[in-house]
Amino acid sequence: MLTSTWLDPIPGLWREEAAHRYWLGDHLFPVSITGVLAHGLSSTAKRAIEAKRPVWEPRGTTVHSALEHYSQARFLVGRSPEQALLAIEQLPGHHRYRDWILPLLQLLLWDEVQVIASERLSCCLTRNLAGGFDGAYASPALSDRWGHEVRVLYDLKTLSAHGRPYSTAAQLGGYMVLEAAQGNHYDLGQTLWSKPGEAAPSTFYSREQCLAAWAAAWSRYCLARRPF
Template identity: 35%
Template sequence: MEPLAITRDDSTWTYRLTDSAHWFPISITGVIGRVCKNEDALAWIEAWREVWEPRGNTCHAALQHFALHRWQAPRHLWPAGLDAGLPVDPWGERYGAYGDWIAPLLAEPLWGHVQVVASELMLYDLERNVAGTLDLLLRFPDGSYGIADLKSLSERGRKYDTRAQLGAGLTMAEQHYGLPMGRALTIWVAPGRCEIRTHTAEECRRRWVRVFNTYVRDWRPF
């Protein structure tokens, strides 16, 4: 799957189109944070950033490396500095600090039943003026497509509702690639375990529309 004309500033997590001067004022994550998280939750997230951010970044990088290697993505899709011709070593220097999370992720039986057609795919919705990054775009054995989002938890971390985020990704992937989307997956990883929850595409789309409409009403008065 070829990427769109969009790039991201990782220091601010903001997106812009590369074929114009358009910057997106907010990301999918930003919309959901405004609507679905109260001040205490946002403060907790910020206070523990130094714990969850490197863990999340490393697990996502390992998953992208795994997808690029297993499904033999062309070299122009490899991130700078990554040799995706080599397999992922969950316990090696690059990823080993979070091997307890990454090893069960890569051992998940799901990978024997799907094809990853895109990883870390940046998407946008010009009408809503929002952009974001899709963890995985998948093709299932029945020929339908879907997406997956990876979430890493601590040993005692609690799962939460991811349907709005998935719905945003589904909607944008449908807009740009016209693929028949049937379902969305949340991949939860924690030390020593990986669990997958499946959602219908329709419930995710409904949740995203509801969240975005609330954001427009309360936070975007124009």
């Protein structure tokens, strides 16, 4: 039996989109989950990512927006899957990235779960840290198997036709830490991979895997940027 409903936004928390900065009222968080993870990248890796920004940024923005609108229409507003899909047709840039969007929104996963968050902003004042994750759902099948409600925090990644999946455990763990500060618990982490013509959910990461990967990244960041 699922008891979760759509999570309410955190009052006063907002994101300055152009600068990718997070604020709680007039408090500016000095770093985000993405910023912490970027600290561990080499200069070569950072240059490679920036060089391809004109390709991945508009694609990622459009596909993420499609998933957000679909999730809200279907699971928050209560529209049918068909109605939610039709609503996506009106989004700017939809047709250019249709090959990424349609397989993602037609995953059988959405018939098997109850989405409780989409493009959710979260924060932890103790760590002075904030971020936004792509979504979360409660799973009836896993809940029946485990004997309690199981929540999964997920992240969406878009890839080129030849792109390869990679571990997102640290990123998922970071969001789990933020949400724990807000009283929200997640049992598992998952990545949704979207490529032209195909989409697939990853196997699950355990909560322990996610938190351990995040702890390693956070420790490296704090040693360099918060040594006291």
